[in-house]
Amino acid sequence: xxxxxxxxxxxxxxxxxxxxxxxxxxxxxxxxxxxxxxxxSVAFRDLQLGGRSFTLLEPICPRxxxxxxxVWAVVN
Numbered sequence: 001x002x003x004x005x006x007x008x009x010x011x012x013x014x015x016x017x018x019x020x021x022x023x024x025x026x027x028x029x030x031x032x033x034x035x036x037x038x039x040x041s042v043a044f045r046d047l048q049l050g051g052r053s054f055t056l057l058e059p060i061c062p063r064x065x066x067x068x069x070x071v072w073a074v075v076n
Contacts, residue, residue, distance in 0.1 A: 009044065010037050013055045017072065023047070023054055024075050028068040030061035035068055045070055 001009075014037060017025040028035040043058040056070035 006042060007038060009055075010042050010057060013044065013057055017054060017056060020054075021075055022052065023049060023072050025056055025070055025072040028057070028059050028070070030066065030068045031063040035059045035061055043067060047072075049074070 017023060018027065028037070037057060037059050040062045041060045043060070045056045045058055047054045047056055056072060058067050058070050060067055
């Protein structure tokens with residue numbers, strides 16, 4: 001996957017999981033600051049919930065190089 005494709009997918013999935021009405025993912029934080037999803041590599045993790053599929057975003061921290069695990073919750 002090219003970097004341009006990764007950025008496009010990140011934008012699409014970010015809208016769904018950070019402003020979603022079914023699940024909501026917390027903004028990724030590492031090394032004391034929020035990780036900018038558009039300035040680092042992002043891994044996509046699929047989640048099945050109630051017959052629906054969601055894609056969570058797990059960026060690589062640019063400071064320490066670790067993958068920031070997605071933290072999410074079901075929205076009531």
